[in-house]
Amino acid sequence: MMSEAGGGWTGAVRRRAERALPPAKLLPDTQPAYMASWIYVFGVLTVAALIVVLVTGGVLALKGPAWWHVSGTGKYVNSLHLWSVELFMFFMVVHLWGKFFMAAWRGRRALTWITGAVCFFTSIGTAFTGYLVQQNFDSQWIAGQAKDGLNSVGIGAFFNVLDFGQMLMWHIVLLPFVLSLLAVWHILLVRLRGIVPPIDAVPDPADGPTREAAQ
Amino acid sequence: MGRLGHEPFGPWPGRFSRPSYKALYLLSDFEGSRRMTGHLQSVERVLSAPIDLNGTGHYVHWGVVQLSVANLVVIGVMVVVFVAALLLPFPRGRGR
Numbered sequence: 001m002m003s004e005a006g007g008g009w010t011g012a013v014r015r016r017a018e019r020a021l022p023p024a025k026l027l028p029d030t031q032p033a034y035m036a037s038w039i040y041v042f043g044v045l046t047v048a049a050l051i052v053v054l055v056t057g058g059v060l061a062l063k064g065p066a067w068w069h070v071s072g073t074g075k076y077v078n079s080l081h082l083w084s085v086e087l088f089m090f091f092m093v094v095h096l097w098g099k100f101f102m103a104a105w106r107g108r109r110a111l112t113w114i115t116g117a118v119c120f121f122t123s124i125g126t127a128f129t130g131y132l133v134q135q136n137f138d139s140q141w142i143a144g145q146a147k148d149g150l151n152s153v154g155i156g157a158f159f160n161v162l163d164f165g166q167m168l169m170w171h172i173v174l175l176p177f178v179l180s181l182l183a184v185w186h187i188l189l190v191r192l193r194g195i196v197p198p199i200d201a202v203p204d205p206a207d208g209p210t211r212e213a214a215q
Numbered sequence: 216m217g218r219l220g221h222e223p224f225g226p227w228p229g230r231f232s233r234p235s236y237k238a239l240y241l242l243s244d245f246e247g248s249r250r251m252t253g254h255l256q257s258v259e260r261v262l263s264a265p266i267d268l269n270g271t272g273h274y275v276h277w278g279v280v281q282l283s284v285a286n287l288v289v290i291g292v293m294v295v296v297f298v299a300a301l302l303l304p305f306p307r308g309r310g311r
Contacts, residue, residue: 036307038300090289094297 026191034198042095043190049088050183054176056081061172065135085127092120104196112189119182126179129171132161143167 007014059077060068068074096116105113131142146161160166273284 036305038303038305039297042300090293090296093293094300097293097297098300 021188021191028191032195032197034201035195039094039098040195042091042098045091046088046095047183047187049084049091050179052084053081053088054180056084057172057176069135085130089123089127092123096120099196102196103199106196106199107193109189109193109196112186112193115182115186115189119179119186122175122179122182126171126175129167129175132167133164133171135164 056077060074060081063071063074063077068078099113099116128142128146132139132146143161147156150156150159150161159170275282275284275287
């Protein structure tokens with residue numbers, strides 16, 4: 001029989017994951033009282049919009065450009081993809097403002113803030129490569145303008161915005177993969193550290209000693 | 216400046232006037248247009264009336280900063296939603 005400390009590296013990873021994020025902490029059914037504000041809704045709205053972006057993007061990838069350009073259903077899914085991205089960026093910016101003004105990096109939440117910020121910049125890159133693969137005059141114009149900017153900083157040879165195939169791969173493989181990983185990491189960190197309380201909130205003794213008190 | 220679909224443009228004045236441009240659009244999207252019902256076309260006309268997207272974009276300039284009016288409107292809506300999220304009361308859940 002395996003000892004409690006045994007089980008190899010898989011057992012060690014499992015025990016560590018269970019200690020850090022027990023099921024009740026990973027999927028809580030109650031939230032702190034200070035979360036009774038609309039400003040706390042925008043994080044989950046961003047995640048919901050991202051799910052629609054990924055699903056509609058997946059359908060577009062399956063069916064291809066001959067479908068989203070000429071078919072009525074294809075145009076509808078293409079529009080869903082565009083407008084869910086618009087909402088995703090909208091909600092993410094309001095979420096960012098809310099977290100900035102409540103200094104959400106307090107209480108050992110710096111990594112949560114950093115992963116969120118990197119998610120934001122990755123999303124901008126993903127959106128820009130999306131504009132490049134529209135296959136219309138707009139995308140040609142954007143590529144022509146971006147080419148000059150990127151060449152001026154010396155990365156045009158590695159990131160060629162005039163190369164449709166390369167931009168399509170960045171848009172539908174590399175950047176969504178990185179963004180999804182970052183988003184999952186960000187959400188797990190939120191669960192691990194908890195939702196940041198308001199600046200003037202009185203700490204609950206049940207939450208344990210704060211970092212400031214520990215120091 | 217000529218506005219696409221409203222005035223002739225291009226090196227041959229009059230060649231791409233509105234009717235011919237519309238015909239080009241229908242030819243390029245014949246299948247999709249064929250399926251569009253009269254009801255949808257009337258809805259499209261109503262929705263497209265307030266904002267004419269056929270013309271050139273409108274921009275505001277502030278030194279080196281150039282911003283489209285469309286983006287400025289979105290930023291304004293974001294600010295309004297942000298303030299509303301702070302001020303509007305949040306509904307209380309049952310038994311909490």
